């Protein structure tokens with residue numbers, strides 16, 4: 001299948017290009033390299049060294065025997081998107097080309113407005129270009145489990161049947177996102193659902209949980225093929241941060257009580273699920289939603305798992321909860337469905353500890369790079385609309 005990946009230079013995009021190429025798909029991709037710039041803005045870098053794109057593309061060709069049709073460009077530029085689609089004629093479009101960080105979107109008004117315009121405009125351009133050039137193609141859009149928030153009832157996959165004043169309907173499940181970033185994904189979901197309805201486009205909106213992991217098998221031992229691994233307060237996800245913290249002897253940092261529950265999944269599971277979605281497209285006009293995660297854990301449980309594996313490897317990891325810089329519930333009900341992918345054959349990784357072991361072993365190689373940027377680990381971006389630079393937060397006790 002011809003698969004176009006928007007955001008191919010990122011954490012998921014670069015891994016997916018390899019996962020799909022290894023399975024015989026033809027890949028094209030676009031990127032503006034903004035992720036590299038945002039992480040520099042955080043005064044950080046990826047723990048795994050990320051090569052210039054030309055070098056990545058050469059390594060890709062050596063390993064998979066075929067080229068990626070790559071163009072540097074901005075999804076906010078409609079002509080760029082339409083022309084690329086005309087040239088490549090994609091059958092599937094995987095859209096990762098968005099600003100993915102909740103804290104980054106909360107820094108101040110500029111970061112908020114940037115996040116929402118970048119994400120929403122890029123998606124609208126993709127929808128219009130699909131309609132114009134390849135209306136039969138399948139849009140696989142990366143949404144987030146965070147669109148739902150943490151309601152006190154079960155979370156279905158996108159839609160639920162509701163009875164109100166004696167009448168019934170199947171409606172989109174209410175969204176209660178927790179950051180400007182997460183709301184940008186909600187706005188995208190609404191726009192995509194509408195485009196499918198009026199133009200007959202087909203799309204899978206992936207409500208993905210928090211991903212962790214340093215590698216997939218397809219990367220082999222070629223360092224040039226590694227994907228990025230961020231650990232700063234904005235672009236590092238919780239488990240990736242805990243692993244990076246463990247290898248440099250920094251305390252693991254659950255925020256607040258650490259009882260926040262989320263769906264988590266290893267990088268290899270994310271690749272497996274996305275491929276299942278791509279290879280099983282919806283029908284014309286269908287907008288479907290997949291909740292994509294392996295299992296629900298609390299943040300504290302995951303810190304304990306990282307601590308256990310790290311200590312087996314000879315580290316002396318300690319968990320030190322810090323004051324929560326976010327506004328989020330720290331005690332809540334959380335029971336999201338995730339049947340659609342299982343029904344299509346998703347086989348979840350069950351041994352999370354061996355996944356963590358691989359991560360910690362990989363990161364030991366890059367210990368010096370993490371150590372060099374350890375000042376970026378503690379968070380100072382708050383949800384209150386004011387940024388306090390370099391403010392150390394007071395440790396609190398886990399209850």
Ligand code: USQ
Pocket residue numbers: 100101102103143144145146147208209210211236237238239241253254255256258260262263299326328
């Ligand atoms: N957390 C900690 N300690 C840390 C970092 C985070 O306790 O050092 C907590 C957060 O407070 C939150 C949970 O861990 O309760 C998850 O935080 P995160 O930074 O790993 O994930 P989040 O901000 O939700 O965003 C990440 C990705 C985003 C994706 C989302 C999926 O950056 O692109 O959409 O995960 S989900 O969380 O399901 O919305």
